[in-house]
Amino acid sequence: MKKVLLILMVVCVYALHQDFWLWRDNTRVFGILPIGLAYHAGFSILAAIMMFVLVKFAWPSELETVEPQQAPGEADK
């Protein structure tokens, strides 16, 4: 269930990137930022939050422990 919710979150965030509803909107935020730019600045913050959630709930902790099995570079021989 957790996995499904996380996948859904990533898909939703991606969908929010395609903000076709603001395509020709020339409103400005605080008078200086066109809304299309302000929205995507906000999207960048949302992407950071998404990554925080992924790190919190889907971090591949099994990768943390490593036992080197071969001398460096010998694997491709």
Add this chain to the structure above:
Amino acid sequence: MIPAIVVFCYLAIVLYIGIFAFRKSTGSRDDFFLANRSLGPYIFVLSLFGTNMTAFAILGSSGLAYQRGIGVYGLMASSSGFVIPLTLFFIGTRLWHLGKKFGHLTQVQYFRDRWECSFVGTVIFALTAVMLVPYLIIGTMGGGTTLESISTVMGEDGKPVMVQVYNPDGTPAMEPVMVPKVVDGKPTPQKVPKLDENGNKVLQPKMEPKHWVSYEVGAALVALVVMSYVFFGGMRGTAWVNSFQTLLFLSFGAAAFIIIGSKQDGGFSALMDKMAANPRTAALLTRERIPMEEFFSYTFIPLSSIMFPHIAIMCMTAEKVTHFKKTVIFYPLCIMAIWLPCVYFGVIGAELVPGLSQETSDDVIPRMLRENTNVLLAGILGAGIMACVMASDSQILALSTMFSEDIFRYYGGKEKFGERVQVWTGRVFIIIVTLIAYLIALELKDKEGIFELAIRFAFSGFAALAPVMLAALFWKRSNKWGALAATLWVAFSLGFTWWLFSDTELIKPPPGKFVDIPGYGGIFQRSFSNVLVYGFLPVMPMVIGSALLMIGVSLLTPPPSRATIEKYFPPKTA
């Protein structure tokens, strides 16, 4: 001269960082190529980010925003802020793990072992090396151009001192006098050669600004500095310099914002009102000049990041895999901190410095700052730009690592001559590559556009290789035949789109529009700067085609051996 001195100081600092890194080195292979897999969390995040920030990304984004408006941020920056951290999270962490576990230093080493095949690794090596080389040439060219530009001799009137240009045979060079084209009795912004009463072009002596440092000397200096700190410092030196450069970029954006904003009557708000009221610039405040298909398909481009050899190798330098945690969270915010001002300045540049062409609009931020700062700040600005163009350091090191690992070591060089010789081979390779890039930069001084084009194509090529990496990491059944088919598809589609692009030069439409390419039943279109497939960027069909071939061909051919599958997909222990 002061801006040039500031830039020389900057070059001296990065050189010192490289030499300092050399004093910390142990001389081993892992130490030179991977900084002993020991980078701490902050250096790791800063250097990984800095490695991705090239002149092409920073100056190119402002130039594109100048032409096409605010949508460039969503097109390039926020899509990268979404996709790149995801690739680092899912792919980068696993590359780190496999590198540490099996001693891999490059993607090719991993692919060769994962698919039990030398040939597929060699094909991927050749393709990635070819796609990486234009970066080195552009970096050297950028260094020459930047040093030449900031060392322009200014007269007492505040304008550049002009000098006569001479042909190689010693005769004075001449050029046509250009005048505005007159349409319906009114002059237009378009320039045409002035003609005399006999219909011949009127010529005048060709003049150019005088510089303290010529293009040739500037390019040589920058190439020498980059080569030195990569040669001595290896990965540690490169990572430290990249971290320093990232901090410079971050402060540069904020400083530029304050400087330019303070010079505007009524601030940015009044400037925005003016732009919105002007039909020429109003469209830049929306996404009218970016088609939806292009916006959608551009999100495939950031998949290229993790497939660039220098980024994949950089992933293996972290001391612990947990260092990725901070990196993936801060990555979108760092992108915002650097790209938001770049895109914003590109857009307002259309109002403040109008009339720049597609070719010269990348220079919009330097121009605005030159007009709004004193000489000292202009020097610091020059250092910031220099930091952008010097981002080719990681690519040089990556090529050296690939050569010494995937060629020299793989074909028995290390066994024959030992590890120290291998490291020195990598160093000698750095000198040779730098020298070749410099000679090409001199010979093809005016052909910069070709290499920029090659870089744009390379992004699509690396992105289309991402399914190969994903299959290797997550799909047991994937095999060498699938990987080979996908790689050949990438090489073929790159060659084909390049050819189609060159072949349709004569029918290219103005920026923001596209036309059908005749003879293909409406499949391919030509825009000003690309070839499109049903209106989408070629990267989209390239990625989808690569994924389908990887899956289809793997299913039709035998799977890898049980031993290899168990090696890379060990059963989970409770």
